[in-house]
Amino acid sequence: QVHLVESGGGLVQAGGSLRLSCLASGQTESANYMGWFRHTPGQERTFIAAIHDESVTYYADSVKGRFTISSDGAKNTVYLQMNSLKPEDTAVYFCAAGQLPISTSPLGYDYWGQGTQVTVSS
Numbered sequence: 573q574v575h576l577v578e579s580g581g582g583l584v585q586a587g588g589s590l591r592l593s594c595l596a597s598g599q600t601e602s603a604n605y606m607g608w609f610r611h612t613p614g615q616e617r618t619f620i621a622a623i624h625d626e627s628v629t630y631y632a633d634s635v636k637g638r639f640t641i642s643s644d645g646a647k648n649t650v651y652l653q654m655n656s657l658k659p660e661d662t663a664v665y666f667c668a669a670g671q672l673p674i675s676t677s678p679l680g681y682d683y684w685g686q687g688t689q690v691t692v693s694s
Contacts, residue, residue: 573599573601573634573683574597574598574599574600574669574682574683575596575597575598575683576594576596576667576668576669576683576684576685577593577594577595577597577667577685577686578593578594578595578667578685578686578687578688579592579593579594579595579622579688580592580593580688581600581625581640581665581687581688581690582687582691582692583691583693584657584692584693585692585693585694586592586657586658586659586692586693586694587656587657588657588692589654589655589656589657590654590657590690591652591653591654591657592608592651592652592667592688592690593616593642593649593650593651594608594649594650594651594652594653594667594683594685595648595649595662596607596608596648596649596650596669597648601606601662602669602671602682602683603669603670603671603672603683604624604648604669604670604671604672605622605623605624605669605670605674605675606623606624606667606668606669606670607619607621607622607623607667607668607669607670607675607676607681608620608621608652608665608666608667608668609668609678610618610661610663610664610665610666610690611663611664611665611666611687612662612663612664615684616633616660617666617677618638618651619632619676619677620632620635620639620652620665621635621639621641621652622641622674622675622676623641623642623643623650625642626642626643626645626671628640628676629641630676631657632676635648635654637662638654638655638656638657638671639652639653639655640652640655641652641653641672647649650667652665654657654690657690657692658692659692659693659694660692661686661690661692662690662691662692663665663690664687664689664690665687665688665689665690666685666687667685668681668683668684668685669681669683670682671681
C-alpha cells in the first residue's frame with residue numbers, strides 16, 4: 573500500500589501562484605510514476621501532470637508552461653508549482669501513484685490522496 577497526502581491548496585486571485593505537495597509513505601517502491609489530477613463538480617477527473625525518476629515529466633496542454641511538477645526523492649514528496657492561475661483552474665487536486673508504463677488516465681493509477689481544494693478568484 574502507498575499512502576498519499578496532499579497539501580498546499582487554498583484561495584488565490586487570478587494570476588497568482590500556489591505550490592501543492594504530496595507526501596508518499598508505505599510501499600513507495602510501488603510508486604513508479606506520480607501524477608496530479610483535478611476534479612470539478614459534474615466533470616470527470618482529468619490529468620494534469622506526471623513525473624518519473626524525478627526528471628521525466630508530462631503535462632496536459634491546458635497547464636503546460638504554467639504548472640511544473642517536480643519531486644524530492646529524499647523526502648518522498650512530489651510538488652506541483654502552479655503559476656499564472658486562472659479561474660478555470662479551480663478544482664480539487666489529487667495526487668496519485670501508478671505502475672509503469674506512465675498513464676494519463678485515472679485507471680492507470682493504483683493509489684490516491686484525498687485531494688486539496690484550489691480556488692482561483694477573478
